[in-house]
Amino acid sequence: MYEGWAAVYDAWMADLDYEGWVRMARAAMERLCPGGRTVVDLACGTGNVSLPLAELGYQVCGLDGSADMLDLATRKARRRGLAIPFVRQDLRTFQLHRPVDLAVCAIDGVNYLTDLEDVEKFFRRVHENLRPGGVFVFDISSAYKLEHILANQFYGWDEDEGACLWFNEYDCESRILTLELLFFIKEGELYRKVPETQRQRAHKVEELVPRLRKAGFASVEVCGDGQKAPEADEERIYFIAQRM
Known part of the structure; x- marks a missing residue:
């Protein structure tokens, strides 16, 4: 990670x-x-x-x-x-x-x-x-934040350093939020694609x-x-x- x-x-x-x-x-x-x-x-x-x-x-x-x-x-x-x-x-x-x-x-x-x-x-x-x-x-x-603010939301941004696509999926039974991220890191005139998956629990x-x-x-x-x-x-x- x-x-x-x-x-x-x-x-x-x-x-x-x-x-x-x-x-x-x-x-x-x-x-x-x-x-x-x-x-x-x-x-x-x-x-x-x-x-x-x-x-x-x-x-x-x-x-x-x-x-x-x-x-x-x-x-x-x-x-x-x-x-x-x-x-x-x-x-x-x-x-x-x-x-x-x-x-x-x-x-x-x-x-x-x-x-x-x-x-x-x-x-x-x-x-x-x-x-x-x-x-x-x-x-x-907080559990409130993961369940009611971040759950099942899509975010994206484009900055000088690169861009990011970010989608969240929340499982109510396990109370785990899965964050699927796709980064495009600028390196010279090109972009390097970096996928990442993170998981957080709504403690x-x-x-x-x-x-x-x-x-x-x-x-x-x-x-x-x-x-x-x-x-x-x-x-x-x-x-x-x-x-x-």
Whole structure:
């Protein structure tokens, strides 16, 4: 996933609020784990959360399953004079050299775990790789968003870097949204065609909170945009969990 079109990812996803995400994660760290300095960015992509956290003085490492995304993140970090290790690992089995104070997983990383057993494996790995008192911050695209906004929709755009055709199909029984994407990446006077299929699950809060507690997180906070309790039509939901 994300192989072949990582180079245009940042340009095409520029509207995502990474700055707001970093502010929220930093605030959670300062409130719940004051003095914490080490961070793992899970499903880090091209480093849009890793880099600003490192520039704030945190010691950061980034993990992702896409070699192309990690390569781009590494090059971006070097250009900004940052020494951030970006490593290819699976969210369900990852292992750090030493526990960290903060784990973050931004912009739908958990949605891509389409089996609840895999979600449980991921939560256990996060818990085991956090220090006592450490904090885990992640978000999901809400079930409302996948079921009522993205389901069975077609999108397309044409930009300087290339073009994209995007069709979604939602299965109500499995609650899985299948994203069929066809990218046309401009290379000189020609275009390279890159097909990709992604799948996200419409996780619900009442499914995830018990699994966080089962993994060992004693404290779990859930909020929507504006750090308030999620509304019924909330599109993005945030979780802040702490290992005691």
